[in-house]
Amino acid sequence: MTHRIAVVPGDGIGQEVTPAAVEVLEALDVDFEFVEGDAGDAVKAETGEALPLETRDLAADADATLFGAAGETAADVILPLREVVGSFANVRPAVTYPGLDAVREDTDLVFIRENTEGVYTGIESEITEGVTTLTRVITEEASRDIAEFGFDYAAENGYDDVTIAHKANVMRETDGLFLETVEAVAEERDAVYDTALMDALAMHLVMHPEEYGVVICPNLAGDMLSDLAAGLVGGLGLLPSANVGRDNALFEPVHGSAPDIAGEGVANPTAMVLSAAMLLDHLGRGEAAERVRAATETVLDEGPRTPDLGGDGTTDGVTQAIVEEL
Ligand code: NAI
Ligand code: MG
Numbered sequence: 001m002t003h004r005i006a007v008v009p010g011d012g013i014g015q016e017v018t019p020a021a022v023e024v025l026e027a028l029d030v031d032f033e034f035v036e037g038d039a040g041d042a043v044k045a046e047t048g049e050a051l052p053l054e055t056r057d058l059a060a061d062a063d064a065t066l067f068g069a070a071g072e073t074a075a076d077v078i079l080p081l082r083e084v085v086g087s088f089a090n091v092r093p094a095v096t097y098p099g100l101d102a103v104r105e106d107t108d109l110v111f112i113r114e115n116t117e118g119v120y121t122g123i124e125s126e127i128t129e130g131v132t133t134l135t136r137v138i139t140e141e142a143s144r145d146i147a148e149f150g151f152d153y154a155a156e157n158g159y160d161d162v163t164i165a166h167k168a169n170v171m172r173e174t175d176g177l178f179l180e181t182v183e184a185v186a187e188e189r190d191a192v193y194d195t196a197l198m199d200a201l202a203m204h205l206v207m208h209p210e211e212y213g214v215v216i217c218p219n220l221a222g223d224m225l226s227d228l229a230a231g232l233v234g235g236l237g238l239l240p241s242a243n244v245g246r247d248n249a250l251f252e253p254v255h256g257s258a259p260d261i262a263g264e265g266v267a268n269p270t271a272m273v274l275s276a277a278m279l280l281d282h283l284g285r286g287e288a289a290e291r292v293r294a295a296t297e298t299v300l301d302e303g304p305r306t307p308d309l310g311g312d313g314t315t316d317g318v319t320q321a322i323v324e325e326l
Helices: 014-026 041-047 053-061 074-084 140-156 174-189 198-207 219-233 270-282 286-302 315-325
Strands: 003-010 032-036 064-069 089-095 108-114 124-128 131-134 162-166 194-197 214-217 240-244 249-253
Touching: 003 014, 003 053, 014 032, 014 064, 014 270, 014 315, 053 074, 064 074, 064 270, 074 249, 089 140, 089 219, 108 140, 108 219, 140 162, 140 174, 140 214, 162 174, 162 198, 162 219, 194 198, 198 219, 214 219, 240 270, 249 270, 270 286, 270 315, 286 315
Parallel strands: 003 032, 003 064, 064 249, 108 214, 162 194, 162 214
Antiparallel strands: 089 108, 089 240, 124 131, 240 249
């Protein structure tokens, strides 16, 4: 069976790490058809559109999409692309790897972030000069979807600890509904879980990450807590993510276009390669996904490493090492 994958490198280091991930996928014993689309600052400068219709269609029609990064137009590209694939769950693992300097050695966290509502619905207004408002939307339907996805994920991936992050003591209506709905799903399944106020949770994650596993979060909390966890394990060059929908999905590194190092050939391809591993899982190619993760971990441990990890390796050098491991 051939998997049709939309490949959207975007801007900056997206142009460097995306071909690296494709090269790793091509080294596997899996049939892919890659179809490439444009998006981001460069295509906007050329055509006036940050996300051309053809790219939207490629993502809609593919089995899955690999996205690199966009620059200043990131919000105009990634938000509609997530919508195109019907994504409601953002999955962000943050794991420490052997051999790397990490703030916390014993971190194995997965943030399951609600991806469609909360404070990111864009319902903002200026009531009068100097007074602005934002409407926070929480629905039972979306809360139930993320809860079911989160508890499934924990069970399928062997995580015993599930924490529900919330701030229902202050946002009584919205997070009240979120907490009540996620807890109801847990009770229906007899799942073991804990709840945590999201501000206190931020502190506990830094001091005792080993006490946590899967963290189910409303949108903004998931965005912030997962970046905090990136800091614990060694930086943005390492963190992959998945945007999962009912029958389509998009995979991207958590990092952006990194204009400070773009074009130098030294971007760390790890986050993008691990995103490709998540894509393989999604396609039901778990064994191939494990091979990619194992090869990547070996190279992280033994080198070469890119400068963000203290090495003097290149994007291409690391990619070739992973391919050789495979
Ligand atoms: P960034 O993630 O691009 O870079 C932050 C820092 O981490 C930089 O010093 C960069 O060199 C480093 N870094 C990131 N990824 C790396 C990698 N793979 N290897 C080595 N070093 C890496 O975030 P920043 O600087 O806040 O934003 C830069 C641009 O990216 C902005 O235009 C922003 O809008 C866009 N952006 C796009 C995103 C997306 O497309 N999903 C997400 C975040 C930012
Ligand atoms: Mg973010």
